[in-house]
Amino acid sequence: MEISGPITPGQMAVLVGFIPILLAWMYAEALEFWNKSRQATVNPTVPDILLKEEAKKQLLESGLSPESSRAYKQKAGLFRFFMMDKDFLLDNRLTLRAASEFGAFLVYFYLCDRTDLFGESKKNYNRDLFFFLFFLLIIVAAMTSLTIHHDTSPFSSKPVQYLNRHQTEEWKGWMQVLFVMYHYFNAKETYNAIRVFIAAYVWMTGFGNFSYYYVRKDFSLARFYQMIWRLNFFVAFCCIILGNHYMLYYICPMHTFFTLMVYCSLGILNKYNETGSVIAIKIAACFLVIVAVWEIPHVYDFVWAPFTFLLAYNDPDASRKYPPMHEWNFRAGLDRYIWILGMIYAYFHPMVEGWLEKLEQTEVKLRTLIKTCISAICLVVGYLWYQYIYKLEKYTYNRYHPYTSWIPITVCICLRNITQEFRSYTLTLFGWLGKMTLESYIAQFHIWLRSGKPDAQPQKLLSIVPNYPMLNFMLNTIIFVTVAHRIFILTNKLKPAMIPAGDNKQLLFNLISGVIISITLYALSLVLLNLMNKQVHYAHASNLNK
Template sequence: SLRHGSEFALWIAFMYLCDRTDLVPRGAKHTDPRSFWLLWLAICVAAACSLRSCRSPKVLAREQTEEWKGWMQLMFLLYHYFAQGQLYNAIRIYIAGYVWMTGYGNFLYYRKSGDFSAVRMCQTLFRLNFFVVVVCVALRNEYMLYYIAPMHTLFTLFVWLALRVAKDRNGDDAVAAGKIVATLAATALLYDVEPVFKAAFGWRPLRDLVAFHDPLHPEFSDELHEWHFRSGLDRYIWIFGMACALGLPYLERRLGALAALDDGARRVAAHGAAACVALAPAVAWVALVFLKDKYAYNALHPYTSWVPVACYIVLRNLTPGLRSKYLHLFTFLGKVTLETYILQFHIWMKTTGLNGSPKFLLVVVEGHFWLNFAVVSAVYFFVSVRVFRLTVALRDALIPDDGD
């Protein structure tokens, strides 16, 4: 663990040198949409060449959810790198997809394993927050700059709490459904009644954790504004994830029944009908919600983000062939989303300083954008993978399983 800690400290120092010193120059962002889409096309072609078979071709297999995280994360990163603001609404859906997985994955785990131990929770919180906290200390940034971490932490704790109460009855579908409804009501009360939100998050030291002072937007005098806005956008989608986890056996049975149809023509027709049922609300959502400007869209996002998420889940798992394959490139990158999210600020791009956003590019090869992009990206992804592995190693050393 000493070796792991030493290497981890080395990468923190490297990050500081890249972002907070003038040793590495900075440059303006390359905002050409054509470059963005051509690069994305090339990445998709490369990913298609990494097609593999799942170990267990079930609905929402682990390889598939990692793949989902991977391609969303790559587009999210390129959205920042190329400053493609016109994709804002799509990026909001991708973030909702991540948060959906928080509710879905944790609900499945706690309901199946019944492991509500302090060790398990500490391991989870360490994985979500250790790297973030070290970066905040090293760069003197506020925790909320990396809002994904506190948001996932809060919703993870909420899922744990919902299932920890009367845990012996979690196997009863009616009780589990009642817990989901109660969680929905409590979340609505927390976020939609302002005095409740301020009472919940306005006390110290919790307020200090989620407060944010944005140097680019000093007009936001309420230090809880950013937390309410960011976490509030996805305040319900994780609960939909819990509901999907509860309904997973039903979806598996229905998709299995379609695949079991003997007549090929009937099977194709049934799959086509199921696809139409999934696509119909998604098409309406695109026309009525997705195409709005970002401000109008934000107002509707908390209540409608489940529509494209549900559509994607059904279409991605519609046939046995779709369920049995995954794109390894995206799956691999899906495992390091936390690290790539944080390090994009500091060794792929450069921030404006204290609590700053990544408004500039890191430049090591001046005058050659694509060569610089290749070099910086290679270093960035290498460091992200190393930090991921080091964080896991440190977690296992510092918080071993009960039996170790």
């Protein structure tokens, strides 16, 4: 098996850190098995709950509360891990299992995309097959997962909320299916539609984050780091393991930036957020910031120059080379305004919800007339957008996209929520897929498609079943979706262990410990690679002398 390129310090550092975690998990599983076997043999009649109560009583008798004991165990966690403390390993067995499984998936990513263990094949677009597969999935979803969502309270007479969570997850799901199929089949004719889908994702970033912070008023450090963790944990390890720049996965920095903008805009002077004029000023300030950065010449270069180390990117296979920050300018610039529209829609959500409730209570003929008029207006506006904007050649379309992407999004929202029945029904299969859009977006690059080298766009398909393209598509898709779903679950499982909610001291301790461990592992990897290189050089010199 050959690998593409030399081993990097980052890869070696992850490997050195992964091995003790894997060994600790295996040891913890062995301890758990041994304890259960012993318990069943020695005292099979004592229930687990009685054993836990007895342990709690012993703690209280020794002057320690369960809370103080837990805090002590957390603070001494690193030392106990390195000492392979049995109680610590048993307490954290599931976390170690999640970390080990996550590491195993990273190894699989590397094997698929950086070695010749599996083959590769060319992309082949067939319009008939492309739309056949998509509509087949819709039919299967409709037959197996069509669900009606009722009010949260059985005593409530309110209609199902428009833009409810089930609906937005379904929306993300079917868009994600078309998004990844666009990459797999190289469906260039759907380029403009994909641009609208990405704009809709960014719109949801503004809508969802504004709704959360405006309603919950939770601007804590734990919430902030949990948000950053969700967006960047998986992609950070992919960048390290596969030697890619952050901007190869441009969705991640885009959503991170726009999420930070929402967080900052609502977090600053947040005690005044209940005042409408303050929200108006904040939203106007967001518009002014984006206009200044992207519309005024030279401001973009000045603002983003300090972040070149993070956001620079150049496709090694591109025939034309652009400045390092061109990709970020292009990608973020396409959707620079739509997240603010998401904030505005979120702010007026209760008002629209009230209008819809009143509409549902009106006389049937009037209600039908109003809904028919709204639907007709939406259809006309959507048709005009399609004829005069969407059908433009892609480079021309890109110039209009930042200012027009809100049109199809608004039309879609209005038509999807025009009746209570439309709001109530969703295809939960797409909702399930919509929950792991971030993981499926990143995973597609390496275990569904294939680039073969750092920073390259995935121009080929991963081939596990050579010469059988549809069987290969089926098997790869099963593995791809399964792995993406597992990584989504593992990311959420590892989050509370690294970012505890409501404990800023422990959070700070974890952050500092993480930085120290990362620096130590990187330094150790440099030493190991240096020793390996010297040994290879010595062996090569010995062969020449012979």
